Amino acid sequence: MTDAKTLGQALDALLQPDKFRDYGPNGLQVEGDREVKLLVSGVTASRALIEAAIAANADAILVHHGLFWRGQDGRVTGWMRDRLRLLLAHGIHLFAYHLPLDAHPELGNNAQLGRLLGFQTSGRFGEQDLGFVGAPSAPWSCAQHLADHVAGVLGRQVTCVGGSDQAVRRVAWCTGGAQGYFEAAIAQGVDAFVTGEISEPQAHLARETGVAFLACGHHASERYGAPALGGHVAQMLGIEHQFIEIDNPA
Known part of the structure; x- marks a missing residue:
């Protein structure tokens, strides 16, 4: 078991997001309230992934495509409201790394x-x-x-x-x-x-x-970096990891 701060520090140390000019925030995007025993990784923070993580009793989610992007409408309505409501209601932390996860020389x-x-x-x-x-x-x-x-x-x-x-x-x-x-x-x-x-x-x-x-x-x-990173950091911190694939034809 670990806490979200320790998990975030481990991810940042591996991916060094401050070195990148990106299209959105990297790192912790939604703060939950759980100690982390199970980390679920996936490609995109879709509602389907969040629902699957809830069903798996995950404490934190790690994705490549997070919720927030430069230039998007900042209002919390519709699909954004639904995703955030699920995360906050279940106290699940959401971590997202975009370009840093593309670039890592081994896990990216x-x-x-x-x-x-x-x-x-x-x-x-x-x-x-x-x-x-x-x-x-x-x-x-x-x-x-x-x-x-x-x-x-x-x-x-x-x-x-x-x-x-x-x-x-x-x-x-x-x-x-x-x-x-x-x-x-x-x-x-x-x-x-x-x-x-x-x-x-x-x-x-x-x-x-x-x-x-x-x-x-x-x-x-892009469905291989998140599970590689998730598995690596989970082993480092002594927590469990599960990759959940949500099919996407795009």
Whole structure:
């Protein structure tokens, strides 16, 4: 058992959120009133996750996508009221780490996705060094074969645009909505870029540059950092941990 302050200090020490310019607050977002015996991790602080955590008798929730974002309506109504009401009624602490969880070199979303896909990291790129670059454990014969591999590992369809029939020997990746990193990835001399989402301009860039763009789903690419972090900090503090997956097609 531990308290929320100790849990927050352990998370901050690992992720160092003060080093990042982010879109919302990192760390403790909602303060509960429970000692922490069970930490539940998930991708997003949705009502479904909060309800599942309540059913599991969780004391704290750790997510990648929290409740509060820069520029959002600050009124506590509708869906925001419902989520906060559940957390406060049950005294559950909510911790959220966005870019710091993407960036961590071992426990983060990018590191965990790369490990899962068999990528060997050799460097970082892009704004705040959030993008990872490296090589597959063995070259893929073409971009479509890499896309088939990613789809098989993540269990969902992958959109693959561009590329060529040549082997994929060097890859870049950045989880979630990192389509804006594509040009920086191209500058790294890669054969393919893996992320969660694709927007209209990236399809043209992929076709014109010959660098394959693989969009494998925002949620699908970011469901590995939170459980890795949650399990690690739970072991450090001698508490229990449970990852709860809430399906999301996005």
